[in-house]
Amino acid sequence: MNAKNLKRIDEWTSQDILFCIAQDCVNSRLWVGSSDFKIYEVDLSKEKPTRIEFQGQHQSYVTGMVRVGQMLVTSSYDRHLQWWDIVERKLIRTVRAHEGWIRRVIESADSKQVISIGDDMQCKVWDAESGSAVASFSDHQSLTPHHFPSMLYAVAASADGKWIATGDKVGHVALWDAHRFEKVGELETPVMYTWDAKARMHSIGGIRSLAFSPDSERLAVGGTGKIGNIDHLEGPARLEVFNRASGQRELELEDKNKKGLIEQIVWSPDQQWIVTAGGDNNGFITIYDAKSGELQHQEGQNGHIHGIACDETFANIFAASHERISRWTLA
């Protein structure tokens, strides 16, 4: 595949904001979580894909989604995780999971567990099948150094099943042993956090995305660089890549062309590329060379991208965005 082949081939607009997405390309299906608190299935086999509503809903924005077998697990600002039957499109279970907004939910490498993070600054591990709590741990302060509430935005699990990483608003990353749930390391990315002490006296930014490389040896951290006017997302999209074992920063990239937040990072299966997605008022997908950090290609779209899902072949990328779903191809 050639990174320069990246292009948007479909776009389906709506009136809501879509924050998260999961895919089943084999069966031409997508699932999205919406600002209307609901979960939808999108049938891609039809010429004009329609959205089919699941029975039941969250009580706030649906912020995270992961497919585990025949179930979806979703997270919401309503502090709950919900388990859904994707065949029946029915709610199976609701669990009060955090005492703060839940920012994201992911699966473990073996899909036996799901991992959630929330603004109670806790990372929690759950049995994917039963929904029972397995562990809760944190290395993140609830207040910023300036006495304001902090947020725990990002979490990743390594493909070898050994590591979990969590990242917060002030740029602190904690590395965890995924079996013993003990902290094994930490990284700092302070540029991701902008505190405006003089003009506006509040902050913006934070680590918004984390992703281990397929060999689990490197960790990519996404967010935004320093912002001058924090009324807007006008800072450069910022990506830092660390060696997991040594903690050494290997790449430090800022993109002044496509500004805003990197909301999600995906490594290509061959570890050749790092794909980032996010935006400011509009969205972008950018592909970097994973070794040199050289920007290979990028494309923009109307509407901030909140989440992406890639199919197994890495040929198709689906983006959950502001008032739209878009489909991109690398083939």
Added chain:
Amino acid sequence: MRIQSLNRRSLLKAAATGVVASNMSALDVLSQPALANELAREGKSVILLWLAGGASQLETWDPKPGRRTGGPYAKIKTKVPGIEISELLPKMANQLDETAIIRSLNTKIADHGQAYTLMDIGRIPEPGVHFPHLGSIIAHELGQIDSQVPDFVYMYTQTEGRRQDSAGYLGARYNPMFLTDKMMPDDLHRLDAISDVDHHDRSALRDFMAKRFIRDLNNPSIGSHENAYSRVQGLMASDYLFDIGREPQAMRDHYGPTQFGQQCLAARRLVEAGVPFVKVARAWWDSHGQNFETHRELCADLDHCMSALLEDLKQRGLLSKTLVITLGEFGRTPQINGSLGRDHFASAWSCTLSGCGIRGGTVYGKTDDDGHTVVDGEMKAGDLFATIFAALGIEHDKEHMLGSRPIPLSDFGSKPCREVLA
């Protein structure tokens, strides 16, 4: 231009010393509506918490959860049955019995500068007339001519959106003491080169000579000069009011560690000492991007500091004499933009009034289900000013004469909102 109006202070002084009518009993004084109003206003103050940049009504006082415009936050019950506010204000939810929420401001102007001016002076500016700021009007109405403390203190530490409010035609006497970089006013201390003893000796000598001068010259303008001098001396002696380090640590903890908290504590010290108007600006709420993250931060600050202030004022018996206002230049759009932000919006937004003269635990006005328009109780800037004046016992339609032109305190045609008045 010469401003003429009834000088209530001289009237009060005269009444108090029996000059107005030697046989007027205290009861007689109170039976005169004008004098009764004057007495009722004594000791009243205002603390304006200025939410600069425009706080979102949907994330504060007029939540719409579940609507497309509503955002992610839930609404929570308050101490007052039937009234719900954003979950971002849990501490204020417990103090809402002292607060009236106005959800129906329609001020139309959604540009920072022009909207600031509108909410500053309560009317559309006119060429050739320099209207005074709300604080200057209240300082003029409630301040004492021989006060030893400032009449109007204005703290605006952040730089974005900062403007110096003006007393306009009321004259420099009612301009604010404007504090920007520091909480302590500049140039208030005596020079280090002058000892405390020297300072007092010089003052005594000046007083001695001034009295002879006034007696011999018999010129009214000398009295004004004398007043200005004693006022400066009073201000120099009031520097301790700005020093929150004199408060017990428990009280400082009560207000919290943020700058806004410290300034709210200073505001309480100032009104306790008799300052009629204190404005504390908390910038910057202009959340075009990341509105929900910004409000999670700033509302935590507002919620803690405002509730701490109300609680402290109440415990000291000051809340019944102190009107606490939250206001900005406008609110924010119901529509959520691509950066998860909200933009400027002045057609249907909210403010609050707490304490002095206010019927707490009330909500006035209503917006539609999505918050786009006011559907009941529309209130303009002038009406809000009239309501503030009425809460303080100030006649909102009292006129200043600017030459031959009468100018009412609140804009022509404005009316106080009786529903929120005690």
